[in-house]
Every structure is written in C-alpha cells, then in structure tokens.
Amino acid sequence: MFKKKECVAMLLAGGQGSRLYALTTKTAKPAVSFGGKYRIIDFTLSNCINSGIDTVGVLTQYQPLVLNEYIGNGQPWDLDRIWGGVKILPPYQGQKSADWYKGTANAIYQNLAFINRYDTEYVLILSGDHIYKMDYAKMLEYHKAKGADCTIAVIDVPIEEASRFGIMSTNEDGSIYKFTEKPKNPDSTNASMGIYIFTREKLQKYLVEDEADPNSSNDFGKNIIPNMLAAGEKMFAYPFEGYWKDVGTINSLWEANMDLLGTDPVLDLNDPNFKIYSRNQSNGPQFIGENAKIVNSYVTDGCEIYGTVKNCVLGSGVKVMPGAYVKDCVLMGDTVIGSGATVNYSIIDTGVEIGAGAIVGVSKDKAKGITVLGEDIEVPNGTVIEDGAIISEL
Amino acid sequence: MTAVGLIFSNIHDNSVPELTRMRTIGSVPFGGRYRLIDFALSSMVNSGISKIGLVTHNNYQSLLDHLGNGKDWDLARRSGGIKLLPPFVTAFDNAGANKFYTSRLEALMGTVNFLNRCNEDYIVMSDCDVICNIDLNDVIERHAASGADITFVTKSTDLTGVSENEILTLIKSDENDNVTDIFEDHVSEDTQVYINIMVMKRQYLLNVVETAISRGHNSFLRDIIMKNIGKAAYKVYKYDGWYAHIGSLEGYFECSMKLLEADARERLFGIKNRPVLTKVRNSAPTRYCDGAKVTNSVVAEGCVIEGKVENSIIFRGVHVGKGAVVKNSILFQDSYVCPNAELNCVIADKNVMIKDGRVLSGHKTMPFYIGKKMSV
Numbered sequence: 001m002f003k004k005k006e007c008v009a010m011l012l013a014g015g016q017g018s019r020l021y022a023l024t025t026k027t028a029k030p031a032v033s034f035g036g037k038y039r040i041i042d043f044t045l046s047n048c049i050n051s052g053i054d055t056v057g058v059l060t061q062y063q064p065l066v067l068n069e070y071i072g073n074g075q076p077w078d079l080d081r082i083w084g085g086v087k088i089l090p091p092y093q094g095q096k097s098a099d100w101y102k103g104t105a106n107a108i109y110q111n112l113a114f115i116n117r118y119d120t121e122y123v124l125i126l127s128g129d130h131i132y133k134m135d136y137a138k139m140l141e142y143h144k145a146k147g148a149d150c151t152i153a154v155i156d157v158p159i160e161e162a163s164r165f166g167i168m169s170t171n172e173d174g175s176i177y178k179f180t181e182k183p184k185n186p187d188s189t190n191a192s193m194g195i196y197i198f199t200r201e202k203l204q205k206y207l208v209e210d211e212a213d214p215n216s217s218n219d220f221g222k223n224i225i226p227n228m229l230a231a232g233e234k235m236f237a238y239p240f241e242g243y244w245k246d247v248g249t250i251n252s253l254w255e256a257n258m259d260l261l262g263t264d265p266v267l268d269l270n271d272p273n274f275k276i277y278s279r280n281q282s283n284g285p286q287f288i289g290e291n292a293k294i295v296n297s298y299v300t301d302g303c304e305i306y307g308t309v310k311n312c313v314l315g316s317g318v319k320v321m322p323g324a325y326v327k328d329c330v331l332m333g334d335t336v337i338g339s340g341a342t343v344n345y346s347i348i349d350t351g352v353e354i355g356a357g358a359i360v361g362v363s364k365d366k367a368k369g370i371t372v373l374g375e376d377i378e379v380p381n382g383t384v385i386e387d388g389a390i391i392s393e394l
Numbered sequence: 395m396t397a398v399g400l401i402f403s404n405i406h407d408n409s410v411p412e413l414t415r416m417r418t419i420g421s422v423p424f425g426g427r428y429r430l431i432d433f434a435l436s437s438m439v440n441s442g443i444s445k446i447g448l449v450t451h452n453n454y455q456s457l458l459d460h461l462g463n464g465k466d467w468d469l470a471r472r473s474g475g476i477k478l479l480p481p482f483v484t485a486f487d488n489a490g491a492n493k494f495y496t497s498r499l500e501a502l503m504g505t506v507n508f509l510n511r512c513n514e515d516y517i518v519m520s521d522c523d524v525i526c527n528i529d530l531n532d533v534i535e536r537h538a539a540s541g542a543d544i545t546f547v548t549k550s551t552d553l554t555g556v557s558e559n560e561i562l563t564l565i566k567s568d569e570n571d572n573v574t575d576i577f578e579d580h581v582s583e584d585t586q587v588y589i590n591i592m593v594m595k596r597q598y599l600l601n602v603v604e605t606a607i608s609r610g611h612n613s614f615l616r617d618i619i620m621k622n623i624g625k626a627a628y629k630v631y632k633y634d635g636w637y638a639h640i641g642s643l644e645g646y647f648e649c650s651m652k653l654l655e656a657d658a659r660e661r662l663f664g665i666k667n668r669p670v671l672t673k674v675r676n677s678a679p680t681r682y683c684d685g686a687k688v689t690n691s692v693v694a695e696g697c698v699i700e701g702k703v704e705n706s707i708i709f710r711g712v713h714v715g716k717g718a719v720v721k722n723s724i725l726f727q728d729s730y731v732c733p734n735a736e737l738n739c740v741i742a743d744k745n746v747m748i749k750d751g752r753v754l755s756g757h758k759t760m761p762f763y764i765g766k767k768m769s770v
Binding site for chain 1: 425426427465466654656659662663664669670671672674676677678679680681682683684685686687688689690691692693694695696698700703
C-alpha cells in the first residue's frame with residue numbers, strides 16, 4: 001500500500017496561536033480564516049500540491065476538531081490519494097509511553113514511522129501559520145544541487161525587524177555558518193521562514209540524538225539546527241523572493257488581509273497558474289443592493305451588501321444591512337452587521353451578530369488598537385464596544 | 395423508497411440557439427456561477443438521489459468539462475454517481491446514417507440497458523430548461539401514496555420567462571389532481587405548465603418503452619402519454635417554489651434579472667439544507683477597487699471591479715475596467731470590459747473582450763448578444 005515518495009511534507013499545525021487571543025479560543029491557529037474564503041493552512045497545503053508534493057502529514061495537537069474537520073480527506077486540495085495524500089497525525093498512545101508533542105522536533109520524532117513508510121529521500125518541514133505562495137520543488141532542486149543535508153528557506157527582512165526572527169549568516173555559496181535565534185544585534189537580514197528540507201537519514205540521526213538529551217527543548221530552531229551546524233553538516237540557505245507573512249499576531253493578521261486589496265495588490269490570489277485551494281461552502285453568488293457602497297474590498301460568495309463597505313475583507317455569508325458602515329475590517333464570515341451599526345478597524349470572527357445601531361471600535365487613525373470579537377458573539381442593539389477591546393465572550 | 399434520476403441535457407437545445415450553438419442547454423451559464431444542469435442535479439442530490447443517468451446528444455464537451463467526475467455534487471461514487479449515457483451508435487452502423495436519437499422516446503430507448511441494471515424502485519426524469527430548487531422526496535412520496543402511474547410536476551403561477559407566444563406542454567387536472575388533459579399550446583389561465591419533471595416506477599417506464607419499441611412509436615408525449623389519458627392514472631404535483639423557464643434569449647434575460655429580487659434569491663439559493671451545487675473553480679474572492687460603484691447586482695467570485703455596475707449579473711472571473719459602465723447586462727465567465735466601455739442590455743458570452751470606449755446597447759426585449767470569445 002505504500003509507494004516510495006521522493007519527498008514527504010510534515011506540516012506542524014499544533015500551535016495554539018495564543019497571540020491571536022479570541023480568534024483561537026475554539027480553533028487551532030492554522031484553521032483561522034484568512035482572505036475571505038481561505039484558512040491559513042490552505043496556503044501551505046496548496047503550496048504542497050502546486051509543488052507536486054502529494055504526501056502531507058499534518059501534526060495537530062491544540063483544539064484539533066475544526067482543523068481535522070476542515071482538512072477531511074484532503075479532497076479540496078487534491079490530496080485524496082490512494083498512495084499518500086493528506087494524513088492527520090495527532091499525538092498517540094504508544095506501547096511504552098504516551099506523550100503530547102513536547103516541541104517541533106519531538107512531534108516529527110514521534111512520527112518517524114510515518115515518514116519511513118514512504119521510504120522517502122527528503123523530508124520537508126513546514127509550519128501552518130504563514131501566508132505565502134512558494135514552489136517547494138525549486139527549493140528541493142536547490143537542496144539536491146547543493147548536496148545539502150539541510151536547506152532552510154530564508155527571506156530578506158529589513159534590518160530593524162531582523163531581531164524578531166531566526167537569522168542565518170551565510171557564506172557566498174549560500175552555506176550557513178551561523179544561526180542566531182532572535183539576535184539583539186543581527187549581522188544578516190536572512191530570516192528563517194520556518195521551512196526546512198532535510199535529507200532523511202540526517203534528520204533521523206539528529207532527531208534520535210535530540211530525543212536522548214533530557215535537557216533539550218526538542219525544537220528545530222533551538223536544538224536541531226544548532227546541533228547540526230556545530231557538527232559541521234552541510235547546511236544551506238535558500239533565498240525566497242515574494243510575499244511571505246507570519247500571521248501570528250492580531251496586527252499581522254489584519255495587515256496580511258489588507259495586502260489583498262487595491263488595484264495592484266501586494267498579494268494576488270487570482271493567479272490561474274498558482275491557485276490557492278480551499279474547502280467550498282456552496283453559497284449563492286454575492287448580491288450588492290440598491291443603495292450599497294462598496295470600495296477597495298474583497299468579497300466572497302454568499303455576501304449581501306446593502307450598506308457601506310470600505311477597505312474590508314469579507315468572508316462568505318456576511319450581511320451588511322442598510323445604513324450600516326464598515327471600514328478597515330476583516331469580517332470572517334456569516335456575520336450580520338445590523339442596520340445603522342458602525343464597525344471600524346476590527347477583526348470579527350465567524351457567526352457574530354452586531355445589533356442595529358451598535359458601534360464597534362473607532363476609526364483607524366484614532367484607535368488604540370484593533371478591536372477583536374470572537375466566534376458567535378451577539379452584540380445587542382446600540383451597544384458601544386471600545387476600540388482595541390479583545391472579546392471572546394460577551 | 396429508492397429512486398434513480400435521469401436528466402436530459404439536450405432536449406431543449408433549440409430554444410436558445412444563441413447560447414447553445416457551442417453547448418448543450420444543460421451547460422448554459424446562469425446566475426453568476428451556475429450552469430442550468432446544476433439545478434436538476436442539486437435537486438436530485440439534495441433529495442438523496444445518488445445515481446443519475448445523464449442523457450447526452452451532441453456538443454457535450456462543455457458539459458463534461460463542467461461535471462468532471464461529479465465530485466462537486468458528491469456524485470463521485472463507487473456505487474451510482476453520474477452515469478453518462480451518450481447516443482448508442484455501434485461501429486457496424488452505417489457511418490453516414492444519422493443514428494442519433496431525434497425524440498425523447500428514442501433517447502429513452504438508448505437508456506434501457508442502464509435502467510435495467512438499476513435496482514431502484516422509482517425514476518425521476520428532468521430536463522435542463524427549468525430552474526428551481528424542488529424537494530423531489532416529497533414528489534416521490536406523494537406519487538407512491540397516490541398509486542399513480544405517472545406524476546407530472548406542474549406550475550401555474552409566477553411563470554418567469556414564459557412568453558405568450560411560446561408553445562408549451564400544458565396540463566389540466568381535476569380537484570383530486572388527476573390529469574384530465576395534456577396538450578401543447580400557448581399558456582392560458584385555466585391550465586398548468588408541465589415543468590419537465592416527472593416521476594414513475596422504473597419498471598413502468600421500462601414497460602412503456604418496450605411497448606413503444608414494438609409498436610414503432612416515436613413521441614413519448616403524443617404517442618404514449620396523450621393517448622393514455624383516462625386509461626392510465628396520471629397525477630399532477632403542483633410545485634409552489636420559485637421557478638423559471640428558459641425558452642428564448644429574451645426569456646433567459648428575464649429569468650436572470652429576476653435574481654435581482656430578494657424573493658427569488660431566497661427561494662432558489664437560500665433554502666436550508668438544499669444548497670445549489672456547482673463546479674468549484676477556486677477563484678479568489680471578488681476584488682472591488684477604489685472607484686468601483688456597484689448597485690443592485692449579482693456578482694460571482696474571482697472578479698475585479700474598477701468601474702460602475704448596475705442591475706447586472708456578473709459571472710466568475712469578469713473584469714470591469716476603470717470608468718467602464720455596465721448596466722442591465724449579463725457578463726459570462728472571464729469576460730473583460732476595458733476602461734470606459736459602456737454596456738446596456740448586453741449578454742456577453744464566455745471570454746468576450748469589450749475594448750476601450752466601446753458603447754453597446756440592446757433592449758430588454760432584444761438583448762444584444764455577443765458570442766463566445768468575440769472581441770468588440
């Protein structure tokens with residue numbers, strides 16, 4: 001039942017995403033909505049299939065219900081396969097022990113058996129919380145051409161932001177001589193994107209060694225990469241050019257959504273040669289009413305707009321009633337904005353109902369921060385919700 | 395009660411020649427993101443029918459492209475799913491002779507093998523010129539309870555798209571829903587329009603077709619149904635949901651524009667647990683740019699709107715350029731309206747290109763149709 005695969009992807013999707021607060025109380029971060037009709041994990045899954053990688057293990061741990069249900073049999077991404085396809089890999093009870101995933105490296109260690117079944121040459125490690133379009137096949141070619149043991153994708157970041165990332169210092173041929181996690185004084189602007197390709201034997205060797213070390217925190221960035229560097233393994237940085245964004249915070253999630261807007265958007269998802277796939281909801285088409293006003297916005301199937309919408313990203317089934325005013329917002333879906341309500345500079349999770357005349361947040365230039373309303377909140381008519389408030393239950 | 399579905403994808407190809415020159419009536423686009431066959435398929439799937447025979451004639455490439463393996467309707471099944479029933483012409487038939495079916499009865503003769511292999515009790519037959527979201531379970535249950543031989547689904551009010559000079563199949567019935575007359579004529583007050591959906595026992599259909607073959611009949615309606623009024627037990631099922639009929643290009647235009655009314659959208663797309671399913675295209679959401687001015691319009695995904703759109707139906711992947719004005723128009727998939735063009739009462743088929751500053755106008759009663767891949 002198992003065919004040999006050249007490369008298998010392992011997608012780390014167990015993160016809690018605690019910095020997304022109210023948006024991740026019931027869902028794991030990779031299952032958070034993005035760009036109207038997508039979820040964050042759609043990007044990595046679509047990248048895999050667009051790169052010809054058809055075997056993907058998804059490591060889940062935190063609040064997996066929504067995520068598991070969403071991935072299902074992988075059909076929306078063409079990952080329902082006889083040989084391979086997408087497989088959910090939760091922590092499990094073994095004969096000798098049962099463990100939660102202690103860290104990223106431990107999660108892969110516990111699933112070495114999965115990787116080995118496909119007799120794979122290479123293992124691609126991904127994380128499920130970034131928005132980007134990337135052809136991993138090109139990175140794999142680079143890895144092979146360099147004869148590397150490990151290749152890490154890097155992106156050029158502004159020097160003032162470099163201390164937020166893991167920074168790679170490289171020689172001219174791209175080989176890495178130094179890796180520093182969140183350096184105070186970065187000596188390079190090559191930030192790790194959290195995308196690794198390992199040659200399988202090496203990965204296995206270092207994972208086993210790392211597991212045996214009781215002082216290790218079982219993390220790729222903190223342990224595996226530094227250990228391999230120290231041992232003098234062949235490690236290369238693969239420079240990636242294009243859009244890439246970590247959407248781990250409320251601000252970055254909002255910004256990434258806004259990158260979809262404009263006449264010439266920074267992030268264009270309409271490329272027929274590199275589609276981003278997502279699970280379809282079978283909604284009717286969108287309807288824009290008689291007195292509606294809608295500019296600079298991204299709107300999904302099933303929306304009904306009768307009010308004013310400016311600079312917004314609207315998920316499926318959002319209703320903006322007559323006289324309502326929505327500006328600089330991300331509405332994730334199935335939300336109703338009651339008539340006469342005003343919503344400014346906010347992220348509103350799915351199923352929220354905002355009553356008539358309610359006021360949520362204040363205009364972006366005056367706001368203390370982004371207002372966030374969690375899943376299924378009902379805001380009574382006329383309620384005022386302060387700017388910057390993060391509410392998971394009302 | 396189990397039922398198998400049978401959909402005729404071609405039977406009304408003649409009614410909208412503009413739109414069916416390159417495709418079957420079943421693959422005529424409708425409502426921004428659908429093809430006409432989606433309505434028949436969805437009604438069946440939502441009523442638990444998972445084995446559907448699809449009768450095709452010619453020009454069915456676009457239909458096959460739309461259906462794929464049936465996944466998007468949950469019809470990619472090991473047992474059942476969509477069974478394509480193209481015309482049965484063997485290699486031994488004289489190549490010059492036209493062996494393709496010319497009537498519904500001949501088409502049915504070609505499906506006998508398929509119907510014999512089914513084990514479902516009932517059969518639901520539907521054409522593709524009808525747009526509705528109907529609970530076929532209810533039709534089948536009532537049919538079974540009434541003991542009728544055939545139940546015809548009819549509609550007597552809100553006949554969207556039915557023009558006065560069109561000849562339709564009409565039915566008269568008594569107070570117990572027994573059919574008293576079936577004939578073809580212009581629609582009039584005391585008649586119901588037969589909406590081309592009927593239910594009967596599978597075995598009953600097989601018997602009827604067998605008899606017809608042995609007697610050399612060729613019209614299902616005239617030679618079989620009409621001749622047996624009074625002898626066979628025919629009932630009507632009066633459908634009261636939203637219905638539109640595509641009988642001409644003007645009719646098509648009128649039906650489409652009905653979708654701008656909330657009532658039509660609610661009764662067609664808004665029924666709980668009865669979504670209208672269609673091919674998933676994975677387009678990005680629609681991007682409205684600065685300068686967009688959209689009112690009273692149905693818009694699908696994957697569009698980029700920079701200009702003005704009013705009272706229109708915009709299909710997937712359409713681009714409306716800066717300063718362009720689109721009024722009372724229907725733009726099919728991937729059509730491109732360049733800056734400053736103006737359209738009024740236009741139906742633009744797939745991949746049409748309207749160049750800079752062109753001004754085109756038809757009239758509600760005579761929409762200006764632009765053929766597939768044309769450039770203006």
